[in-house]
Amino acid sequence: MKTTSRAAAPRRLPPEERERSIVDAAVSLAGESGLEALTVRAVAARVGVTPALVAHYRPVMESFVAEVFTTIVAAERDEVIASYDPSVDLRTNLLRLIETLLDDSRDDVAMVWVQSWALGARNEALGARVRTEMDLWHSALEDLIARAIAEDPVLRENPLQVDPDSSAWMLLAMVDGMSAHSLVHWVPRDRADLARRTLSAVLDVPVVEPVQPAETLR
Template sequence: MTSTPTAPRTRKSPAERRDEIERAARELALEQGLAALTLRAVAARAGVVPGLVAHYVTGMDDLVAATFSAIVADELAEVHALVRREPAVARRIGALVDTVLHGGRDDVTLVWVQGWALGPANAALAAAVREQMDAWHTMIVELISDGVDAGAFVVDDAHAAAWHLLAMIDGLNAHSLVRWHDAPDRRDMTLRVVAALLGAETAAIASPITTEETA
């Protein structure tokens, strides 16, 4: 009997294996949150044995932290690009509100919320959360400072105003995960509060960017 030759197995490089594992972790986190990132779950998603995951990562705490950073940094880059599409400096704040409060980002919101919750028991994750919050704060400070320079905002401390705005966004998004007081006019109420914080009229910061564009 003549045996049928089998195709040779393709051996993946260490870099390819790491990319494969990291991609599986990101997919799992976006679907189920950071709490779902166990050794067995990531291995199952990547289609490998748990021992292979353990071989290519320094530890699950580090993988969770790296996964958080990758997801959140990607979102920040995307949001920054969307906001900068708005030519009117004052309206970039409105574009930010529209973009980050859009319900289509609940997957990333869950990653954020679990990052805060799991961070106290995971030093690497806590450091990653602080780093990404600093990056968001820096971006918002720039938007506010641009508005001040253009004469559109009256703000004495752009850093403090940015912290207020960031806390408001984080709180509202966290509430939305459990559909707490999901008022239909949440956008308008938020824009009014933000306008008052920045010493501007609501109409001056409202952005024409639609929810379809931010999906």
């Protein structure tokens, strides 16, 4: 008697669990291959369900990509900011933070960020999330720097020496640039040394004295 075999049907899950499995699969896929790899078919294959089921839970792929992006980068931000140690000085904290973000083990998140800037130009849902996450990173760094200034008597007596707002912007620009460069293996010989030099440039800005008017020539 001839028999035929069928592929096993996906196990039926409660809606909440199925939705979670789809999101988790998309996050995993983006971490491995970037945001560009997120398609209905690719996510469905990762979960082991039909594309129609993925589309049922996430009918607008552009919004789903934005959601996955936020999940990945927000988790990293929360982790890195939580590592701030109030028992050590500002320079040490910021250097640790920079070295953590530039570690090769985080190239997957760097890829997500780099692709988000390009894809966000045409995907407005993603572009809006990118802007929000960049603002949150800036605010978090600005808050850490301002808090350190308030707690350090030397910095507190010279508030013009370190500006939390511009310092946060410069540090983020350096990290973003170096992370993007590392994806194509174009990096300085010693990224840690460059990080220290940049940090010194940011934190050791001399106080600008008002310019005295030149004496009138007679």
